[in-house]
Amino acid sequence: MKIAVCVSHVPDTATKVKxxxxxxxxxxxxxxxxxxxxxxxxxxxxxxxxxxxxxxxVIISLGSDSSKESIRKALAMGADQGILLKKDGFYDSFSTACALAKEIKEQKCDLVFFGKQSVDYDNSITGQLTSEILGFNCVSVVVSFKIENNKITAEREIEGGREVVETELPAVITAQKGLNEPRYASLKGIMAAKKKVIEEKPAKEVNNLTEVIKLVLPASKQPGKIIGTDSSAVPELVRLLREEAKVI
Ligand SMILES: Cc1cc2nc3c(=O)[nH]c(=O)nc-3n(C[C@H](O)[C@H](O)[C@H](O)COP(=O)(O)OP(=O)(O)OC[C@H]3O[C@@H](n4cnc5c(N)ncnc54)[C@H](O)[C@@H]3O)c2cc1C
Structure with a gap:
């Protein structure tokens, strides 16, 4: 068995994006x-x-040179091999999945882990698309995972409970928060990762099915209003909630 993990390099969620x-x-x-x-x-x-x-x-990422930072982080945690599929231009989720699937096939991996979602574009679809292209089984949004004799038992969080699923290799698993507690890279791991060569390859050409027309920032919030600082403000507050905000 060889395992691939597909990682995406995303803006820090604390970043104010322009x-x-x-x-x-x-x-x-x-x-x-x-x-x-x-x-x-x-x-x-x-x-x-x-x-x-x-x-x-093996860690696989599709992106530009800067994606090597995320690959190296995974190598420092203990992964054996890193591959950067270098892209030029816009890849939608389908093109991303096609490029990842080609490499997973070349690497002869039969178990592939994805995140359930990338926190930049949030499509939550790349793992599922990749499994379809490869003809692999797929279990998404997994919070518990076990493998024995090529048989996988996974648990998924669903409304009000958990769903227990069995499947077999080859398979794609998409990881949900709670699946585990990711380890910190040790100093030894960080030093060893620095020496590991990240293989670079041109990504499979794009076959985009969607086109981004524009990005729009959310409308700026109305400034808050202070009605008063003691109980005498309550009648006016109630009036505004009823007549302006229309929430009561
Ligand atoms: C509004 C919008 C703007 C975009 N702008 C750009 C742009 O300017 N330039 C551009 O190149 N692309 C752009 N994209 C495409 C976007 O980068 C790809 O769709 C992205 O690679 C996958 O993001 P996702 O939300 O589809 O991932 P999801 O389906 O949410 O990701 C699920 C999992 O798939 C894996 N994964 C996702 N992406 C990668 C990757 N690149 N390498 C390895 N594993 C991965 C990870 O395991 C991740 O947890 C844009 C997409 C949208 C919707």
Whole structure:
């Protein structure tokens, strides 16, 4: 068995994003990037499986040179190999899945972990698309994972409870928060990761099915109103809630 983990390199959620001059993409100036938080759960689960089975873990990311930072973080946590699929231009989720699927096939991986969602574009679809392209089984939004004799038992969080699912390899699993507690990279791991070579390859050409027409920032919030500071303000507050805000 060989495991792949697909990681995306995303703007830190604390970053205040600005729209670029083309109106369709993010202005990268001043944006700090991190490994997609859900992908850390994916990396951790792959490493736990490696510890049980002795298999190899390869990290694959589609992106530009800066994505190497996220690949290196996963290598420092304990992954064996890193691959950067270098892209030029816009890849929608389908093109991303096509490029990842091609590499997963070349690497002969039969178990693939994704995050359930990337926190920048939030499509929550790349893992499922990749499994379809590869013809793999897929279990999404997983909070518990076990593998024995190529048989997978996974638990998914659903409204009011958990769903327990069984499937077999080859399979794609998309990781939800709660699946595990991602480990911190040790100093030894960080030093070892610095020496590991990240293989770079051109990504499979785009086959986009969607086009971004424009990005729009949310409307700015109305400033707050202070009606008063003691109980005498209550009648006016009630009137405004009823007549202006129309919430009561
Ligand atoms: C409004 C909008 C603007 C966009 N602008 C750009 C742009 O300017 N430039 C551009 O190139 N793309 C752009 N994209 C495309 C976007 O980068 C891809 O769709 C992205 O790679 C996948 O994000 P997602 O939300 O579809 O991922 P999801 O489906 O939410 O991600 C699920 C999981 O898939 C895996 N994954 C996702 N992306 C990658 C990746 N790149 N490499 C490895 N694993 C991955 C991760 O495990 C992740 O947790 C835009 C998309 C939208 C909707």
């Amino acid at each position: 729209i670029g001059s083309d109106g369709k993409s993010i202005d990268p100036a001043g944006v700090s990037y991190i490994i997609n938080p859900y992908d850390e759960f994916a990396v951790e689960e792959a490493l736990k499986t490696k510890e049980l089975t002795g298999c190899e873990v």
